[in-house]
Amino acid sequence: xxxxxxxxxxxxxxxxxxxxxxxxxxxxxxxNSMGWYRQAPGKxxxxxxxxxxxxxxxxxxxxxxxxxxxxxxxxxxxxxxxxSLQPEDTAVYYCNADMYVLGIGRRDYWxxxxxxxxxx
Numbered sequence: 001x002x003x004x005x006x007x008x009x010x011x012x013x014x015x016x017x018x019x020x021x022x023x024x025x026x027x028x029x030x031x032n033s034m035g036w037y038r039q040a041p042g043k044x045x046x047x048x049x050x051x052x053x054x055x056x057x058x059x060x061x062x063x064x065x066x067x068x069x070x071x072x073x074x075x076x077x078x079x080x081x082x083x084s085l086q087p088e089d090t091a092v093y094y095c096n097a098d099m100y101v102l103g104i105g106r107r108d109y110w111x112x113x114x115x116x117x118x119x120x
Contacts, residue, residue: 002026002109004095009114012085016118020080022095022111028102034071034078038091038116048093049080062088085118092116 008020024031035050049059049069057069068081078095095111 002029002099002101002104002107004097004109004111006093006095006111006114009093009116011117011119014086014118014120016085017081017083018085018116020082020093020095020114020116022078022097024076024097024099024109026101029076029099031073031076031097031099032106033098035096036069036078036080037094037096038089039094040088040091043091045094051078082116085116087118087120090116090118 003025004022006020006022008018010018012018033050033052036048037045038048039045047060048063049057049067051057051069051071059067066084071078092113093116094113097109099109100106
């Protein structure tokens with residue numbers, strides 16, 4: 001069973017910081033791109049940040065300069081450092097990984113989601 005286990009969500013005041021982590025596990029996995037997505041109540045899910053196996057990154061405009069995505073390939077883990085958090089960042093954050101799994105092939109996998117709430 002392939003799993004993406006997320007951690008690091010919580011409640012913070014505006015201007016605060018949080019660091020999200022997502023670790024991938026499974027049988028003989030090889031991870032390509034990884035990313036973070038979020039979905040606020042009543043809103044569609046949007047891409048927040050992505051990172052390739054070569055550490056090339058992309059960010060949605062609203063988080064540029066505040067969020068940083070990184071990965072540790074040895075640990076099969078992706079991180080999202082979130083600074084200067086604002087109430088509009090409140091959402092459920094989901095980890096995503098494009099990976100190859102022995103006996104399955106290349107597939108897109110999602111974490112369970114972790115709640116981030118920013119109060120004003």
